[in-house]
Amino acid sequence: MHFDLPDLRLFVHIGEAPSLTQGARRACLSPAAASARIKALEGQLGTRLLYRDSRGVELTPAGHKLLRHARLILRQAEYLKSEFVHYGTDSAGHIRIFANTTAVTEFLPEVLAGFLAKRPGVTIDLQERLSRDIVRGVLDSAADMGVIAGPVAAPGLQVIHFSTDRLVLAVPVGHELAGQKSLTLKQTLAFQHIGLHEGSTLLSFLRDQVERLGQSLSLRIQMASFEAVCRMVEAGVGIGIIPESAALRHSRTMELVTLELDEPWAVRERSILVRELEALPGAVRALIATLLPAPSLPL
Structure with missing residues (x-):
């Protein structure tokens, strides 16, 4: 059985698009040519990969399985290309990160700004995802690394603790x-x-905790960032549960009072998720090293 990378890349484009036409466009192919390639792939595998109707395409169970393997194969091909184009360096490459809200809005922008400023050849795709989607994305090789907070069940992944917040x-x-x-x-x-x-x-996390209490969370307004939440709190619109790191920063310029939450889940361990650290390209490993605390010097 032989697979061509362009065919696998085409299938991923179609699997991630709402229609075969859009997937073909991303692969720079005509819909007819894309359809012929997918049919040939189905013939080679001996199973149907897509359901086609007027609304677009839907993956069959076999299609979902191939999508996971195709992402992994293409990601490994990119790793190989990255490693050998700039062998032994971390100066080039593309990194896809799935991260939680606090990481995306609070500390990662500053970390990534310094990291990218020193590495003009590196590009980064940072996406905010729910915890379960971060785990699944790294497992499926849809992301190079994940950044998550709180307890994590991630069999098959390496979990690297790097800081604590509450x-x-x-x-x-x-x-x-x-x-x-x-x-x-x-x-x-x-x-x-x-x-x-x-x-x-x-x-999402807070709603889960409230549901466990058999109650509901009364939301007066929802905002796009912790800074905006703090502005509303300062104005007396309501109260808000936020990371302590965000509260400390915004309390320097706003009149806020912060109170401890007497809950076991209030302390949040921040972790990096990867499939296999040593197999990652140099740029990804360099970014992870940037996030890890500096080792203490011997006295």
């Missing part, structure tokens, strides 16, 4: 909760919350 409650100055030293999530549910946008990792 979730805190931000309230406006003068709020009736402002005098508390700490409180539970349940105690906050009597008040309207300021939340992040739909699809954010933190909002």
Whole structure:
């Protein structure tokens, strides 16, 4: 059985597009030529890969399986190309990262700015994803690495811890909760919350915790960033649960009171997820090294 990389790349384009026509366009092929290649691939594998109708295409179970393998093969081909074009260096390559909300909005922009400034030949695709999608993306080789917070079940992946943060409650100055030293999530549910946008990792996580209490989270407004959440809290619109790192930074310019959350899940271990660290291209390994804390020097 022989597979051509262009055919696998075409199949990935189609699998990630809503239609065969759009997938063919991404592969710079006519729809007829793309259809013929897919039919030949189906003939070679002896199974149907796509369901076609007027609305577009849908992958069959076999198609989903091939998509996972094709992504892995193409990713490995890119690794090989990257390694040998600039063998032994980390000065070039493309890195795809799936990360949670805090990573995307808080600390990764600063880290990536310094990293990219020193490496003009490196490009990065940073995507915000839910925790389960980060794990699945790295497992399926849809991403080179993942950045996640909190407990993670990731069999088959290497989990590299690199820092710790905690979730805190931000309230406006003068709020009736402002005098508390700490409180539970349940105690906050009597008040309207300021939340992040739909699809954010933190909002999804908090909703799961609230559901476990058999209650609901009252959201007055949802914002696109932690800075915007803090602005709303400062204005007295509501209260918000945010990472302590974000609370500390924004409290320098805003009038906020932060309270500890007396919950076991409030402490959040940040981790990097990869399939196999030593098999990654130099640029990816260099970025991971940048995220890891510097080793302490011997006295």
